[in-house]
Amino acid sequence: MSKLNSPCLLLSKIEWSEWNSLEIDSFSEVPKEPGLYRVRHRTENRDHLEYIGESGDTRRRIQSLARGAYADEMPYRDPHTAAPCLWAVQDNVGSALDVSYTTPPKAEDDQHRKGIEAALIALHRREANCSPTANFGRIIDGYKQSSYSQSDPAYRGGPLASGEDEPNSASGVQPPDWQNWREPLARDWMHLEWSEPYRLAERLNADPPDTGVYRIWYEGQDSTLAYIGESSNISSRLYNHEQTFGGDALFAYAERSDLDASHKRKEIETDCIGAYYLEVGKAPLAQFGHTENIPP
Template sequence: MVQRPPVCWRDYDGPEWGGVEWSPWMDLDADTLATAPDAPGLYRVRHQNREGLSYIGESGDTQHRIRALARRVHDSEMPFRDPHTAAPCLWAIRDDDGPGFELSYTTPEYAADDQQRKGLEAALIASYRLEAGESPPANFGRIISGYQQSSYRSGGVRGGSLNNGENEPNAELGRSPEPWVNFETVTDPNWMASDWSEPYRLADRLDADPSDVGLYRIWYEGDAPPLAYIGESSNISRRLYKHESTYGGDALFSYSSRTDLDASHKRGEVECDLIGAHYIAHGCPPRTQFGYTNQIEIS
């Protein structure tokens, strides 16, 4: 059954989006943002001349992160992709649409837990995608049409505007949001409208023979929700081989073959939809998401 998350997840530019208290919107200006707390938190960026949000992010030091972003977005040339992967795309939006960025932040107490903060970020992006029908343009390492993205600093390549009609692959449209079918039942064979395989033990992964491209989920019998992990890959078998040493042969997995996820940013978008739905349904991300493999012990 197609469902929607609770109402608080739908008002993506409102003061209580996601059930947390957001600051008022303010100019994306390093001096203006000096009043922001240096606490862990999340932030959202919008442009006055564009519909929707331009970026959703998180940080262990909100003030430092958003002030650094403000400075890079207003550089005279496109910044590198590090230390902020969204900066090149936001710079391109400013270059294309002029000044007009605004930012709002939130620093709930539980954001001090890295895993909870990153889980909330995934939930905010997933709920935004459901309402807006697309991702914020600066999430998932993308760039807007008509621009080449900078490399990482080590590559030394500054991006900028392209000739008319030219685009780079990262400007390709991403995936539309997943249908939120049975989003609370995380081991359902039709969870989030994907066609999931029957469960297999990781020790028996060779019997599954999944296609290369797609999604997978890992859990322990009698212990889900929460799931242990949600992943995406262009080579599912190889990823499962690596996971067996972490989760053990008795852990269960199922997979969903998705030939439509032919680019990294598309797989990232759908993976985020799944993690975000898991967070909204159960108040947490999968127990070992975001590198927390020390949490695989089962009570």
């Protein structure tokens, strides 16, 4: 059984559509309902996915991605942030990109949908030992990433000129080995070395590292996490979180010396969110901007 057909990777309870070419004139068969989608390349030696995404309007989002991926020149990072990378993939490897989608009932809820996306990405990383090519804002080797259209200055990427480099093409980090992944408050959860717990009001006593991931929860709520995050300035981020979660909320952090780039930190953050979703059946309380779920 190939890695991409593993029941663990595909979350066997999700019913995916058949694979169809991303390079078509109409996506009228794709539902407009909230859902998730994945992109692959038909080249035999690419045994990983190119992208996993979610949207409140599945058809519109796939159409946006297709227009960008097959544009005459590399598109901006908006309206679809993965389009520049997939443009580079089809320019470099060939145009044979396929898309598949699913619209499970839970996808109607924004937080659940993003939690499922995190779980799919985390499982893909565990199975394929790498992230989908275009997730986390990355670009492939040999290409410059586009800016957003509203950047100042705005610019379109493309093949790198001789002597140029692109930091967003740097390799990601390998996934953790999922040790003790069912215990989100354990000191060795996801094979990370978590600190002892501190209250947010006592964050200055914790002396956290600049770079790493962290988790926030409330005492007496079993294994329910309120938030999982990443930062290159954890102390500053915790200051902001105290205003949101209150000084009595607990936190712990995990440092890894290899998390020296945003996409690397987001990979580990997503591993943790995805594993949590698979165990608990929902995202941490306030994940993805849902601060209304914070207990009074």
